[in-house]
Structure formats: structure tokens, C-alpha cells
Amino acid sequence: GxxxxxxxxxxxxxxxxxxxxxxxxxxxxxxxxxxxxxxxxxxxxxxxxxxxxxxxxxxxxxxxxxxxxxxxTASLLQVLAGKQREHIFRLASESYSFERDDKNQVSAIAIADGKKEFSIEAQRFIFSAGKGNKQLINDAGLENAKSQLRxxxxxxxxxxxxxxxxxxxxxxxxxxxxxxxxxxxxxxxxxxxxxxxxxxxxxxxxxxxxxxxxxxxxxxxxxxxxxxxxxxxxxxxxxxxxxANINNNYRPEDAFCIEESNVFVAWPTKLTLTPNLADKIIERLSVSNLTPTPTANHRGLSDVLEAAEIATSRWD
Ligand SMILES: Cc1cc2nc3c(=O)[nH]c(=O)nc-3n(C[C@H](O)[C@H](O)[C@H](O)COP(=O)(O)OP(=O)(O)OC[C@H]3O[C@@H](n4cnc5c(N)ncnc54)[C@H](O)[C@@H]3O)c2cc1C
Known part of the structure; x- marks a missing residue:
């Protein structure tokens, strides 16, 4: 604390x-x-x-x-998500696409679900969707990040x-x-x-x-x-x-993150290594001199996007 x-x-x-x-x-x-x-x-x-x-x-x-x-872990997720409730949304996988700028860097996520259309711009994107990273890597057209499943x-x-x-x-x-x-x-x-x-x-x-x-x-x-x-x-x-698949399908020893086209793709490898992953990302952001910009516009997001809920355990 x-x-x-x-x-x-x-x-x-x-x-x-x-x-x-x-x-x-x-x-x-x-x-x-x-x-x-x-x-x-x-x-x-x-x-x-x-x-x-x-x-x-x-x-x-x-x-x-x-x-x-x-x-x-359920209470850990509650505590972590509780601090950021108004920033955590869910998106249907068919409703978004990534946009690239004239330097071929990923610059925005365009969202269109039939009723509304808008885009979210960011200085950097971080993919930390576990198994879902594979889909995001494909959707963003990244070439170097490779995932594996065990x-x-x-x-x-x-x-x-x-x-x-x-x-x-x-x-x-x-x-x-x-x-x-x-x-x-x-x-x-x-x-x-x-x-x-x-x-x-x-x-x-x-x-x-x-x-x-x-x-x-x-x-x-x-x-x-x-x-x-x-x-x-x-x-x-x-x-x-x-x-991450960094060594011919062998189990990685550490948290891993790779940067490509303005995107970090990240896997903690183990939940216990999540703080280590966060340190690695913060370090890379500070090397790039990136600081958070005001997010005045995020308030409108809750009018158009659904909040993400925490899932129940498999035994409930
Ligand atoms: C059975 C099992 C036991 C484990 N035991 C341990 C253990 O004892 N100790 C330990 O340290 N680690 C353990 N691990 C590993 C640990 O669970 C993972 O390392 C950790 O959960 C990874 O966290 P994450 O947030 O990167 O991914 P996840 O926990 O997988 O979370 C990814 C989130 O992204 C969401 N998502 C998926 N696709 C998208 C998308 N396209 N857009 C937006 N969101 C998306 C998912 O719904 C999910 O909420 C275990 C793993 C398993 C499977």
C-alpha cells in the first residue's frame, strides 16, 4: 500500500x-x-x-x-480495475481497425460498429491481451512480435x-x-x-x-x-x-515486451512478473521522452463504449 x-x-x-x-x-x-x-x-x-x-x-x-x-486474483483485478474504471472498455473484435500515419506508424484505432464512428489516437499503443495479442498483432499488421500458446x-x-x-x-x-x-x-x-x-x-x-x-x-x-x-x-x-515466442517455443524466463510501429506488444509470462513488465515499459517510454497528455476527451467514451466487466471464475 x-x-x-x-x-x-x-x-x-x-x-x-x-x-x-x-x-x-x-x-x-x-x-x-x-x-x-x-x-x-x-x-x-x-x-x-x-x-x-x-x-x-x-x-x-x-x-x-x-x-x-x-x-x-479476482480481488487483485478488482483493486487494479477499480482505480481505472472510467478508462476500461470492451470492443467487439469486428468493430475496430488500426490506422497508420504517413511514417507507417500505428497512429489510431478507428471504431465503427454500425451506429457510431470515431477514432482514438495515442502516442503509443500497448497490447497486453494475453492470448488475444495474436489477433491484435495480425490486425495491426505487425511483423516482429510472435506469440505462442502452451x-x-x-x-x-x-x-x-x-x-x-x-x-x-x-x-x-x-x-x-x-x-x-x-x-x-x-x-x-x-x-x-x-x-x-x-x-x-x-x-x-x-x-x-x-x-x-x-x-x-x-x-x-x-x-x-x-x-x-x-x-x-x-x-x-x-x-x-x-x-511471447522468443526462442523456438521454449518457455520465456522473464516478462517480455517488443516495440514495433508505435506499438508495444507485452506478455508478463507470469502474473508475478507483471510489475517487472510495467517497469520495462515505463523505462522504454521515458527513453522516448514520452509523457502522458491530458485526456479531456476520454469522458465522452463512456457514452459510446460499453464498460468491460470482470469475468467470474470457471467454478462459479
Ligand atoms: C492455468 C494457469 C495457471 C497460471 N498460474 C500462474 C501462477 O500460479 N503464477 C503466475 O504468476 N502466473 C500464472 N499463470 C500465468 C498468468 O495467468 C499470466 O501470465 C497472466 O494472466 C497474463 O496477464 P495478461 O494481463 O498479460 O493476460 P490475461 O490475463 O490473459 O488477460 C488478457 C485480457 O485481455 C483481454 N483481451 C483479449 N483479446 C483482446 C482484444 N483483442 N482487445 C482487448 N482485450 C482483449 C482478455 O479478455 C483478458 O481480459 C497461469 C496461467 C494459466 C493459464
């Missing part, structure tokens, strides 16, 4: 993330702990301090605490008796992707929802709903045999990670 961005109002779901390793995977764990992002940041948890869920474990394993905390088949489990768990379960494969990652949420009725990702979601992309749910049930049963999933409801959906 005291630095550039006041995020008071954003809920923290958990002060810590945990990592659980079945006893058979110690050597694998060493590789994982040595990885760039985790190096030196992990501590083993004394069994007496285990969260209730792991106190009940009937299999041998070791629990580690990571210094990462977990945000409620698909996932995410599973969620709803159950009144599910405890709140935030954990990576380390597997025995050679990849650094955890076998299973669990974050816990609540649906509109207050029922706990486990959101399951990691290797389960990556390997589940080619599976239909029934097979993916079966795989999730079997994995949960193997990892947590002390848990009863009788009274729970399983579901799954596919979703893509959208990133």
Missing part, C-alpha cells in the same frame, strides 16, 4: 506455498531445489509444525515451505470438507514441472475448490473430460491416500498459457 501501486484490498489466500515430496524422490527434489527460481529460498518444515492436512499423512514424505504467498487441461474439485491446501507435489520425472500443483479457492457458495495444475494439466491436454478426471482422481488417491474424495465433484477445462 505504500509504493507506486496501492494494492490494499487484494486478498492473500495463503502466506506460504508448500512443496511435498514422497520419500522415494529425494534425488529429484535436489534438482528441483537447485533450480534458479527456488535456490536458497526453501526450508524443510518440522513435522510438529505441519499444516493439519499433512499431519494426517499416512505415507512418508517431507514438507518444505516456500517464501511465495498466494493472491486471490495448452493445459486444468481440473477442479469442489468439496465442503476439502481443507485449504497450497502445494506443489514433486514427481519422479526429469522435468521441473511438479507432478501436481494445488491451490485452494472458494466458489460463490463458500465451498472449497481445489484447482489442480502441474504435470497433470500438461499431460492431460489430449485427454477427454472423462479420462482427465479419472487421471486426477487416481493421482490424488496415490498422493494422499488418507483423503476421502467421495463427497467431491470433479470437473476440468482446457486453457492456454499465452507467451
Amino acid at each position: 505504500e509504493s507506486d501501486m496501492d494494492l490494499r484490498g487484494c486478498r492473500v489466500l495463503s502466506e506460504h506455498y508448500y512443496m511435498w515430496s514422497d520419500s522415494g524422490f529425494r534425488s529429484k527434489l535436489k534438482t528441483f531445489l537447485g533450480s534458479k527460481s527456488l535456490s536458497g529460498r526453501v526450508s524443510a518444515v518440522d513435522e510438529k509444525q505441519y499444516p493439519d492436512f499433512f499431519k494426517l499423512a499416512t505415507v512418508e514424505g517431507t514438507l518444505y515451505k516456500l517464501p511465495d504467498f498466494v493472491l486471490d 495448452p493445459l487441461n486444468m481440473v477442479y474439485v469442489k468439496g465442503k470438507n476439502l481443507p485449504k491446501v497450497f502445494v506443489h507435489c514433486i514427481g519422479d520425472s526429469f522435468s521441473l514441472t511438479p507432478k501436481l500443483t494445488i491451490t485452494s479457492h472458494e466458489d460463490v457458495d463458500g465451498t472449497t475448490v481445489w484447482y489442480l495444475g502441474g504435470e497433470l494439466a500438461e499431460s492431460g491436454v489430449a485427454k477427454d473430460r472423462e479420462s482427465q478426471i479419472k487421471a486426477a482422481r487416481s493421482l490424488l488417491h496415490n498422493l494422499f491416500p488418507w483423503m476421502d474424495f467421495e463427497e467431491t465433484e470433479f470437473n476440468c477445462f482446457t486453457i492456454d498459457r499465452a507467451e
Whole structure:
């Protein structure tokens, strides 16, 4: 609340993330702990301090605490959007086109939806539409920005008796992707929802709903045999990670932005790297000596454009 961005109002779901390793995977764990992002940041948890869920474990394993905390992204979006409500609009994809000036730079977005026609001019445009960047890159005729998608088949489990768990379960494969990652949420009725990702979601992309749910049930049963999933409801959906394609489809390590024809195309790569992305863009704007100009005309926009709403969670 005291630095550039006041995020008071954003809920923290958990002060810590945990990592659980079945006893058979110690050597694998060493590789994982040595990885760039985790190096030196992990501590083993004394069994007496285990969260209730792991106190009940009937299999041998070791629990580690990571210094990462977990945000409620819905409340983060509310807080961020709340500061800019009168500037955030939605547009139908067929209603806009980009205009170029005599130096062939993108200079305006022309909007025409049958009833109204106008254009929005800007000193720079920033595309940060996640998966939607691909369409915007095409629409603006940009040549250098390239995007990539990494698909996932995410599973969620709803159950009144599910405890709140935030954990990576380390597997025995050679990849650094955890076998299973669990974050816990609540649906509109207050029922706990486990959101399951990691290797389960990556390997589940080619599976239909029934097979993916079966795989999730079997994995949960193997990892947590002390848990009863009788009274729970399983579901799954596919979703893509959208990133810059800067190195032959490999996962980028950092937030990325590329500038072309007066447009920044930006992907944070991870939500946690969003502040880093903002710093990069601000730095480039200041190098170009760009400062905001008064936006007296924006007031008229709310008469002609619809406000964008925040979407609901997939489990609501
Ligand atoms: C299953 C999953 C789990 C993840 N877990 C984590 C995690 O634990 N930690 C982490 O740090 N990151 C995580 N990520 C990555 C993180 O979600 C993304 O890096 C982040 O959301 C990207 O933010 P963004 O605003 O660039 O894009 P998005 O969040 O995708 O938002 C893009 C917005 O642009 C809008 N849009 C689309 N097209 C257009 C258009 N033509 N015009 C205008 N608007 C448009 C969309 O409606 C959307 O609102 C996860 C991603 C997935 C898929």
C-alpha cells in the first residue's frame, strides 16, 4: 500500500506455498531445489509444525515451505480495475481497425460498429491481451512480435470438507514441472475448490473430460491416500498459457515486451512478473521522452463504449 501501486484490498489466500515430496524422490527434489527460481529460498518444515492436512499423512514424505504467498486474483483485478474504471472498455473484435500515419506508424484505432464512428489516437499503443495479442498483432499488421500458446487441461474439485491446501507435489520425472500443483479457492457458495495444475494439466491436454478426471482422481488417491474424495465433484477445462515466442517455443524466463510501429506488444509470462513488465515499459517510454497528455476527451467514451466487466471464475 505504500509504493507506486496501492494494492490494499487484494486478498492473500495463503502466506506460504508448500512443496511435498514422497520419500522415494529425494534425488529429484535436489534438482528441483537447485533450480534458479527456488535456490536458497526453501526450508524443510518440522513435522510438529505441519499444516493439519499433512499431519494426517499416512505415507512418508517431507514438507518444505516456500517464501511465495498466494493472491486471490479476482480481488487483485478488482483493486487494479477499480482505480481505472472510467478508462476500461470492451470492443467487439469486428468493430475496430488500426490506422497508420504517413511514417507507417500505428497512429489510431478507428471504431465503427454500425451506429457510431470515431477514432482514438495515442502516442503509443500497448497490447497486453494475453492470448488475444495474436489477433491484435495480425490486425495491426505487425511483423516482429510472435506469440505462442502452451495448452493445459486444468481440473477442479469442489468439496465442503476439502481443507485449504497450497502445494506443489514433486514427481519422479526429469522435468521441473511438479507432478501436481494445488491451490485452494472458494466458489460463490463458500465451498472449497481445489484447482489442480502441474504435470497433470500438461499431460492431460489430449485427454477427454472423462479420462482427465479419472487421471486426477487416481493421482490424488496415490498422493494422499488418507483423503476421502467421495463427497467431491470433479470437473476440468482446457486453457492456454499465452507467451511471447522468443526462442523456438521454449518457455520465456522473464516478462517480455517488443516495440514495433508505435506499438508495444507485452506478455508478463507470469502474473508475478507483471510489475517487472510495467517497469520495462515505463523505462522504454521515458527513453522516448514520452509523457502522458491530458485526456479531456476520454469522458465522452463512456457514452459510446460499453464498460468491460470482470469475468467470474470457471467454478462459479
Ligand atoms: C492455468 C494457469 C495457471 C497460471 N498460474 C500462474 C501462477 O500460479 N503464477 C503466475 O504468476 N502466473 C500464472 N499463470 C500465468 C498468468 O495467468 C499470466 O501470465 C497472466 O494472466 C497474463 O496477464 P495478461 O494481463 O498479460 O493476460 P490475461 O490475463 O490473459 O488477460 C488478457 C485480457 O485481455 C483481454 N483481451 C483479449 N483479446 C483482446 C482484444 N483483442 N482487445 C482487448 N482485450 C482483449 C482478455 O479478455 C483478458 O481480459 C497461469 C496461467 C494459466 C493459464
